[in-house]
Amino acid sequence: MSDLLARVEEARKRSAWRCAAARCDKGWAAAESFVAANSDMRIKSATTSLIDTYPPIVIGEIGMRVEKTPIAGGEAQIQLTVICRAGRLAQACPTAQLRLYNAFPEYLKSAAP
Numbered sequence: 355m356s357d358l359l360a361r362v363e364e365a366r367k368r369s370a371w372r373c374a375a376a377r378c379d380k381g382w383a384a385a386e387s388f389v390a391a392n393s394d395m396r397i398k399s400a401t402t403s404l405i406d407t408y409p410p411i412v413i414g415e416i417g418m419r420v421e422k423t424p425i426a427g428g429e430a431q432i433q434l435t436v437i438c439r440a441g442r443l444a445q446a447c448p449t450a451q452l453r454l455y456n457a458f459p460e461y462l463k464s465a466a467p
């Protein structure tokens with residue numbers, strides 16, 4: 355289990371997506387689409403810097419949070435956080451998190467080449 359958790363943390367770090375200008379706008383729109391399509395929870399808030407779902411209530415449900423943070427040189431970083439209600443299904447959460455963290459940057463890349 356600890357190996358799986360380490361892989362999830364590494365995938366979370368790799369899922370951060372850097373972009374600039376128009377590419378960031380397309381990536382941000384794609385991030386909202388990704389959350390809507392892959393979260394069990396509805397989007398509670400979507401602003402120019404934060405996409406946030408309602409928190410998961412039922413064990414095994416997935417919620418998400420995406421933040422866009424300005425970085426040097428006029429670029430920004432888009433970072434996904436996958437929130438899972440674990441309960442007794444402790445292994446189900448890291449498996450889902452790993453899948454989503456790995457899919458996120460590819461999804462943004464295809465939307466904003």
